[in-house]
Amino acid sequence: MSEMTRPAMLRFPKLFRRVDPAVATAFACIVLLLIFGSLNEPNFLSPDYLLQQLKVASFLGVIATGMMIVILLGQIDLSVPWCVAMGGMMACAAAAFGPVGEALAIPFGIFCGMLIGLVNGVGVAYLRIPSMIITLATNAVAQGLMVVYTGGFSPQDSATAAMRIIATGELIPGVPNAVIIWAIIGAGAVFLLTRTTFGRAVYAIGNRERAAYLSGVDTRRIVLIAFAISGALSAFGGVLLAGYASKAAQSMGDTYLLPSIAAVVLGGTSILGGRGSYLGTIAGVILITLLQSILSVMQMPEAGRQVIYGIVIIGMLLLYGRSPASR
Amino acid sequence: MEAESEGRTGLLFRMEGISKRYGGVRALENADLPVTAGRIHAILGENGAGKSTLIKVMAGVVAPDEGRMLMDGREVRFSSPADANAAGIACIFQELSLIPDLSVADNIAISDPPRRFGLIDRRAQRRIAEEALARAGASDIHPRTLVKDLPLSRRQMVEIAKALARNPRILILDEATSALTATDVTKVFSVLKRLRAEGLALLYISHRMHEIAELADECTVFRNGRKVATYQAGTRTDTEVIEMMIGREYSNVFPPKPARAATAETPPLELKKLGWTGRLRDISLTVGRGEVVGLGGLDGQGQRELLLALFGVLRGCTGEVLVDGKPVSISSPAAARKRGVGMALIPEDRKTEGLMLPMTVRENLSFAVLDRISRAGIIDHAEENRLIDEMVKLLAIKTAGVDIPVGALSGGNQQKVVIAKWLMRQPRIILLNDPTRGIDVGTKQELYQLLRRLADAGASILFYSTDYDELIGCCDRVLVLYDGRVVRTLEGDGITEHALIASALNIDGPTSKGEAA
Numbered sequence: 064m065s066e067m068t069r070p071a072m073l074r075f076p077k078l079f080r081r082v083d084p085a086v087a088t089a090f091a092c093i094v095l096l097l098i099f100g101s102l103n104e105p106n107f108l109s110p111d112y113l114l115q116q117l118k119v120a121s122f123l124g125v126i127a128t129g130m131m132i133v134i135l136l137g138q139i140d141l142s143v144p145w146c147v148a149m150g151g152m153m154a155c156a157a158a159a160f161g162p163v164g165e166a167l168a169i170p171f172g173i174f175c176g177m178l179i180g181l182v183n184g185v186g187v188a189y190l191r192i193p194s195m196i197i198t199l200a201t202n203a204v205a206q207g208l209m210v211v212y213t214g215g216f217s218p219q220d221s222a223t224a225a226m227r228i229i230a231t232g233e234l235i236p237g238v239p240n241a242v243i244i245w246a247i248i249g250a251g252a253v254f255l256l257t258r259t260t261f262g263r264a265v266y267a268i269g270n271r272e273r274a275a276y277l278s279g280v281d282t283r284r285i286v287l288i289a290f291a292i293s294g295a296l297s298a299f300g301g302v303l304l305a306g307y308a309s310k311a312a313q314s315m316g317d318t319y320l321l322p323s324i325a326a327v328v329l330g331g332t333s334i335l336g337g338r339g340s341y342l343g344t345i346a347g348v349i350l351i352t353l354l355q356s357i358l359s360v361m362q363m364p365e366a367g368r369q370v371i372y373g374i375v376i377i378g379m380l381l382l383y384g385r386s387p388a389s390r
Numbered sequence: 391m392e393a394e395s396e397g398r399t400g401l402l403f404r405m406e407g408i409s410k411r412y413g414g415v416r417a418l419e420n421a422d423l424p425v426t427a428g429r430i431h432a433i434l435g436e437n438g439a440g441k442s443t444l445i446k447v448m449a450g451v452v453a454p455d456e457g458r459m460l461m462d463g464r465e466v467r468f469s470s471p472a473d474a475n476a477a478g479i480a481c482i483f484q485e486l487s488l489i490p491d492l493s494v495a496d497n498i499a500i501s502d503p504p505r506r507f508g509l510i511d512r513r514a515q516r517r518i519a520e521e522a523l524a525r526a527g528a529s530d531i532h533p534r535t536l537v538k539d540l541p542l543s544r545r546q547m548v549e550i551a552k553a554l555a556r557n558p559r560i561l562i563l564d565e566a567t568s569a570l571t572a573t574d575v576t577k578v579f580s581v582l583k584r585l586r587a588e589g590l591a592l593l594y595i596s597h598r599m600h601e602i603a604e605l606a607d608e609c610t611v612f613r614n615g616r617k618v619a620t621y622q623a624g625t626r627t628d629t630e631v632i633e634m635m636i637g638r639e640y641s642n643v644f645p646p647k648p649a650r651a652a653t654a655e656t657p658p659l660e661l662k663k664l665g666w667t668g669r670l671r672d673i674s675l676t677v678g679r680g681e682v683v684g685l686g687g688l689d690g691q692g693q694r695e696l697l698l699a700l701f702g703v704l705r706g707c708t709g710e711v712l713v714d715g716k717p718v719s720i721s722s723p724a725a726a727r728k729r730g731v732g733m734a735l736i737p738e739d740r741k742t743e744g745l746m747l748p749m750t751v752r753e754n755l756s757f758a759v760l761d762r763i764s765r766a767g768i769i770d771h772a773e774e775n776r777l778i779d780e781m782v783k784l785l786a787i788k789t790a791g792v793d794i795p796v797g798a799l800s801g802g803n804q805q806k807v808v809i810a811k812w813l814m815r816q817p818r819i820i821l822l823n824d825p826t827r828g829i830d831v832g833t834k835q836e837l838y839q840l841l842r843r844l845a846d847a848g849a850s851i852l853f854y855s856t857d858y859d860e861l862i863g864c865c866d867r868v869l870v871l872y873d874g875r876v877v878r879t880l881e882g883d884g885i886t887e888h889a890l891i892a893s894a895l896n897i898d899g900p901t902s903k904g905e906a907a
Contacts (some may be wrong), residue, residue, distance in 0.1 A: 270746035279727035
């Protein structure tokens with residue numbers, strides 16, 4: 064009989080098969096935030112508003128996807144802010160070079176972010192530099208390069224039509240394109256993490272790098288690829304943001320570092336690596352976005368918003384973010 | 391003079407009926423040990439005989455389950471190493487405990503640096519260090535030198551000085567000379583003899599029989615956690631000592647070995663003059679098709695390094711590795727497992743090297759074979775399930791399904807998973823690094839049968855074990871390593887416990903030279 068039930072079990076997506084308590088908690092927090100938000104602002108539960116939130120969340124979602132893969136390895140990517148900015152700026156810069164530039168704007172922006180990711184990956188995997196150091200350093204280098212490029216002012220190039228469409232358009236009426244993009248990237252991430260040898264290796268390295276290495280897996284290559292993906296997705300997030308705002312800005316990525324890490328960890332991924340599901344990251348991203356939204360709806364001044372935002376994240380991590388990590 | 395030494399040599403410390411259990415394993419059972427001031431007391435025994443547990447109990451590192459310890463006739467209890475220190479017991483372990491980036495003086499005074507106004511009094515600290523170094527016979531070492539700038543043998547002297555700075559009454563040396571060269575050993579010995587004359591009690595643990603013969607006043611032999619005998623040094627022959635160390639009768643748990651005819655066939659694995667940073671020297675060996683070759687010797691004589699070097703883990707190896715007669719360069723485990731080489735390594739520590747404990751049985755089992763059951767990086771789940779089912783049945787792995795964390799399995803079944811994960815690749819050369827450590831007898835027997843089956847099916851097996859019975863029962867040949875060299879090759883009926891221990895201790899028996907490679 065067990066022979067009969069087994070294939071059915073396998074077809075059932077892995078991320079639903081065992082619902083992590085942390086993921087469940089994250090979803091419960093989302094519900095609580097929605098209730099709390101609707102008490103303050105009656106429009107909070109309207110479809111328009113929620114869709115708007117989902118659209119905003121998708122930018123963070125794309126960036127957090129890359130961050131999640133790196134965190135699953137037991138590493139961290141602190142170069143997110145300027146990978147985002149570089150992605151947006153380079154895509155806009157390419158747009159200034161006629162029709163060819165316009166066509167290649169999006170891939171070029173992503174490519175630039177991937178380069179930073181590759182440098183991070185080489186540093187972590189081959190030169191054995193702690194990821195916290197190397198990614199912070201490449202972030203500074205990317206910042207420097209962008210400041211030199213723009214001369215310290217906001218860049219004047221604007222986003223291409225394609226960038227605006229993927230960020231703000233609605234190919235399917237009612238569903239923002241950005242959400243579709245996030246859905247595609249999310250599906251890709253789930254596939255990558257659960258169905259491929261790369262995904263298995265990522266979890267294995269996060270759990271026990273030595274065992275993975277002694278199993279004959281080229282662990283350094285896996286780490287390199289993971290950082291490249293993270294850089295590319297950060298830059299893609301930047302491309303989307305530039306499309307959303309019609310142009311890139313100097314500090315457009317600064318507000319994405321902490322949220323991307325927090326979203327991943329709040330979603331139940333162990334900060335020590337090796338454990339976590341993409342479903343949790345989705346929950347974490349939505350949770351963070353709603354939190355930011357509620358704080359702005361409550362018309363909290365910026366300074367107070369930052370303080371509360373930080374405190375809430377620390378509180379949530381204390382609540383459940385640490386217990387799985389101690390396993 | 392006579393009266394003075396009499397006054398110093400009273401019974402200083404005594405262990406009575408000390409027992410210690412780790413889970414189901416009895417590490418020490420009803421052990422007695424008298425320690426006399428002004429004497430050097432040697433402790434002998436095989437790997438796992440209980441020596442290190444004894445030392446740990448004395449040093450306050452582990453608490454005994456039963457028994458008591460008396461110091462100067464009064465009962466003492468140590469709840470931490472600091473307690474033991476305060477009572478006057480200092481330990482020098484095989485692994486150095488010095489911090490490389492601190493100075494010699496900082497290291498010597500590290501547990502209790504002299505203070506002045508709450509800050510470390512550097513001048514007093516230096517004075518303490520100088521005194522301790524002089525007492526250890528190493529006054530040539532400058533207290534301000536950084537430990538990392540000292541050669542290994544000098545660091546060992548600093549270690550001794552560090553122990554002496556605590557003014558111990560009992561000094562324990564656990565394999566403290568194993569890192570030293572012969573000239574340094576001579577120096578250390580003269581220091582130890584002087585300390586003995588000063589009235590210290592010394593406990594000396596070493597595998598080197600000639601050192602014990604030179605130093606010890608009395609010896610105690612341990613076997614399987616029990617004390618066998620305490621005797622005055624020089625009253626027993628080496629053979630008698632080895633017989634005391636040889637343990638239990640070994641039961642017939644091993645499968646029969648097939649008769650092996652000499653063949654001219656190219657051996658699947660051949661090593662020529664393999665070396666690695668002084669830890670492995672000029673190791674040449676062959677492993678034939680269907681042959682189980684054992685690596686013997688005391689723990690830490692280079693057996694692990696040899697297996698890791700073969701598997702491409704160690705950098706900077708010299709010499710040549712030939713697979714099927716063709717030289718290969720194995721730069722990583724990934725290269726070692728490739729089809730042309732077909733090597734597998736069952737690592738020493740399944741918890742950190744063999745398995746990803748929180749991951750499922752499935753994910754662990756198929757991890758080494760993923761490249762063969764995937765297309766363009768996408769795992770073929772049907773094929774994965776088929777292979778996993780096959781392996782779970784073949785090795786009779788007891789598990790409540792393959793989707794539970796492998797960490798939930800018993801030790802023996804975890805070890806089966808480690809082995810199964812490599813058998814999936816159908817390796818031609820299997821390296822095993824002490825694979826039966828910490829698993830139950832039943833599983834051990836299954837593994838012995840499995841090894842023989844694999845060999846009969848044509849695999850070449852290189853097998854390191856710290857258990858002499860296993861080497862005797864499983865291996866067609868045993869190479870005994872000492873200090874990174876193969877010192878002796880035992881074959882067929884020549885693989886006896888006596889021969890293994892004698893060659894492991896590098897005592898030159900009358901027949902040992904002939905077969906040395």
